Amino acid sequence: MADPRLVKLIVKNFRCIGSEAVQIDLDDIVVLVGPNNAGKSSLLRAYELVMSEGSKAADIKLEDFPNNKIDPDNLPEIELHTIVYEVGIGEMWVNKNEKGELLVRERWTWRGTGKPDRRGWDVHKGGWHATKAPFGPPNIANSRRPEPHKVDAFSKPEDQADAIKKLLLAAIQEKVNLMRTAEEKNQYHAMVDSILNVQLDIITQTRGQIDTANKELTNLIGMVFPNYHVNFDAQPESNPAADIFKWNSELLMGPVDGFMSTVDRQGSGARRTLLWTALKYISETNRIDKGNEVQLRPHILLIDEPEICLHPNAIREACKVLYDLPSSGRWQVMVTTHSPIFIDFSRNNTTIVRVERNNKGDVEGTTIFRPDKVKLDGDDKVNLKLLNICDPYVAEFLFGGKVIVVEGDTEYTAFNYVRSLYPDEYRDVHIIRARGKATIVSLVKILNHFGASYSVLHDSDTPLTKKKDKKNPAWGNNPNILKSVNARPDGVRVRLLASLPNFEEAYFDMEVSKEKPYNAITTLKEDSAKLETVKMLLDALLDHENPLPSRCSEWKDLSELELEVNAILQ
Numbered sequence: 001m002a003d004p005r006l007v008k009l010i011v012k013n014f015r016c017i018g019s020e021a022v023q024i025d026l027d028d029i030v031v032l033v034g035p036n037n038a039g040k041s042s043l044l045r046a047y048e049l050v051m052s053e054g055s056k057a058a059d060i061k062l063e064d065f066p067n068n069k070i071d072p073d074n075l076p077e078i079e080l081h082t083i084v085y086e087v088g089i090g091e092m093w094v095n096k097n098e099k100g101e102l103l104v105r106e107r108w109t110w111r112g113t114g115k116p117d118r119r120g121w122d123v124h125k126g127g128w129h130a131t132k133a134p135f136g137p138p139n140i141a142n143s144r145r146p147e148p149h150k151v152d153a154f155s156k157p158e159d160q161a162d163a164i165k166k167l168l169l170a171a172i173q174e175k176v177n178l179m180r181t182a183e184e185k186n187q188y189h190a191m192v193d194s195i196l197n198v199q200l201d202i203i204t205q206t207r208g209q210i211d212t213a214n215k216e217l218t219n220l221i222g223m224v225f226p227n228y229h230v231n232f233d234a235q236p237e238s239n240p241a242a243d244i245f246k247w248n249s250e251l252l253m254g255p256v257d258g259f260m261s262t263v264d265r266q267g268s269g270a271r272r273t274l275l276w277t278a279l280k281y282i283s284e285t286n287r288i289d290k291g292n293e294v295q296l297r298p299h300i301l302l303i304d305e306p307e308i309c310l311h312p313n314a315i316r317e318a319c320k321v322l323y324d325l326p327s328s329g330r331w332q333v334m335v336t337t338h339s340p341i342f343i344d345f346s347r348n349n350t351t352i353v354r355v356e357r358n359n360k361g362d363v364e365g366t367t368i369f370r371p372d373k374v375k376l377d378g379d380d381k382v383n384l385k386l387l388n389i390c391d392p393y394v395a396e397f398l399f400g401g402k403v404i405v406v407e408g409d410t411e412y413t414a415f416n417y418v419r420s421l422y423p424d425e426y427r428d429v430h431i432i433r434a435r436g437k438a439t440i441v442s443l444v445k446i447l448n449h450f451g452a453s454y455s456v457l458h459d460s461d462t463p464l465t466k467k468k469d470k471k472n473p474a475w476g477n478n479p480n481i482l483k484s485v486n487a488r489p490d491g492v493r494v495r496l497l498a499s500l501p502n503f504e505e506a507y508f509d510m511e512v513s514k515e516k517p518y519n520a521i522t523t524l525k526e527d528s529a530k531l532e533t534v535k536m537l538l539d540a541l542l543d544h545e546n547p548l549p550s551r552c553s554e555w556k557d558l559s560e561l562e563l564e565v566n567a568i569l570q
Helices: 040-050 138-143 157-180 182-192 195-222 268-285 312-328 378-390 394-399 409-421 437-450 475-486 503-508 516-526 528-542 558-569
Strands: 005-012 022-025 029-033 077-084 102-109 117-122 147-151 228-236 247-255 299-304 331-336 350-357 363-369 402-406 429-433 454-459 494-499 552-554
Touching: 005 040, 022 350, 029 040, 029 312, 040 077, 040 102, 040 147, 040 299, 040 331, 147 157, 157 268, 195 228, 195 268, 228 268, 299 312, 312 331, 378 437, 402 409, 402 437, 402 528, 409 429, 409 503, 409 516, 409 528, 437 454, 437 475, 454 475, 454 528, 475 494, 475 558, 494 503, 494 528, 503 516, 503 528, 516 528
Parallel strands: 029 331, 029 350, 147 299, 299 331, 402 429, 402 454, 454 494
Antiparallel strands: 005 022, 005 077, 077 102, 102 117, 228 247, 350 363, 494 552
């Protein structure tokens, strides 16, 4: 049985998104990157909007139409493709994808302000049905799709508190749902006659869950706010006849032996950190039981700029929580971010989409990274994971700009020093420090998939070790770099340069084994000629037509590179 999930979101003529549809293929994790005001938040809002059908929250206003005008030829449309687990939907709505999963397509159209028209894709006729949609009325249809949990960048304090309580209550509600198994159906049906007794039974069974949640939340929040604790209490509705499974809840937070206040009275950082602790608790404790016959409703977290208001120590933890959340089997995550820390190339479940405006001003969504298409091997994933630990900003190039990959710290430091002297000349340049030749290969695979031109600078090294008695392992990585560069897609321009035999000897006329970055800065400060040489090299990496400094090779054949290195060594 396939896990129900959202697999595609298509939006057009909504807010800043025009008639060119923005299409998002969804994975467990979808990261939306791009400049400000490019439409990222509008995509999050689009899913929340259609999931609100049947309530006033699904009504759109004039400002939701492009240019605040209703154009009958360009009406707002949002389309969802959902994998479902139930067969009894109606054959006319269900199509099987290449994996044999059951796929349903729906489209919402707003012909004016107010409520939308929802239609389904009729697989028998091969088109949108004129009057009908799958799943039935909105309240039933919403239950067949992942439940959205949206966290805005600048939500009101009380809204953030409600979002946290909703997440925790969802976890407890799933425990209640699991009571409705075959073994307990008699008890479930008997509720009509003994509602109060059943509610007391639920309290008993969930009390341990709530106490455990409080303990875990306190431990997690204490990592960021020492000596703070959390008290979350949930009780069934006092009027059981109104709703058997409706809950009242209270969420308090404060220092040990100090004043406990509601979450909406906490600072922004505390509220958002508490959100992460709730998510972490859910992801680690509410794993789905594949052997249980109860199919729990999946969730999708829609979160806007999670880095806002978080302490630096909490940002990495936040990233880990996001990536671990889908491991429970019931969660998907769609996140917008301006922070490269929230991108982890070593994961298998992440799609990165760049949302930006083209030359005509239209919003475009371009999938720039999918793990299944990059084809990273085990060594690549290890390399990237280690690099991500050393440099959490390594993914910054995905946000745009000219990209240069360098091998080590010395050239990275030298180029950044040049940039600091000429800031206007080197704007929008991203220098990626690979910290080794093997990692260059892994990064080039991603850049090739990224589809933008780039440059690579590495040390050629020497074919033999210093004693010349055996082959140099560093030289053996050169063919791998060349192979990965040559695998670039058509139309992608790459400049591959090698320093002969290394950066320090080639441009500083010295061999330094210690404190290389510091020596590089000192040399550039004191020697204007060497500064000009390094600047010339940087210019050549940015503009592929610019000339190269001496002892720098633009190589395309290993034997030619070997001849150049040997000529230098003689």
